[in-house]
Amino acid sequence: MSLKEIRTVSVTRKGQVSIPKEFREINMQENDSAAVLVFDNHIEIYPMSDIEERLGCAIASQNALAEHWDSPEEDAAWDHLKKHMEPRQNDNS
Template sequence: MKEHDQAAILVYDDNIEVRPLEYIKEKLGCAVASQDSLTKIWDTPEEDEAWEHLQKYKKCGHSHQINIL
């Protein structure tokens, strides 16, 4: 990486990685591009109700989210 390059910080349970943002965009481009479309379909009260029974299996502890700007 060069000075002033944008970076993505990936946080895992056992380590943290700093990667060039271009690497992340290249590897996750399809997933990031589809996120808005899937949110419209899946982020609804009906979907929440359909998956409610799985909440008891939700992992306790911390959840990690990575935002790519």
């Protein structure tokens, strides 16, 4: 995916931004949903159709995997792994 253009938009006091019409017309229709991805230093906005297309398999698998992964045993295993990895992460700083 290549960068096509950079445009400045204003944020209202309610935190709203308007996506310029030229960009909306690329692949969004009125009342479409958008995903807002929040990173440490920026945000990205994608049409939900793009997200669903890219993550469709993961979304479809979520309920089936949750049966196995949402358990006290799994939580304990992840906690143990996090504790084991913390010293290594601190060594790199």
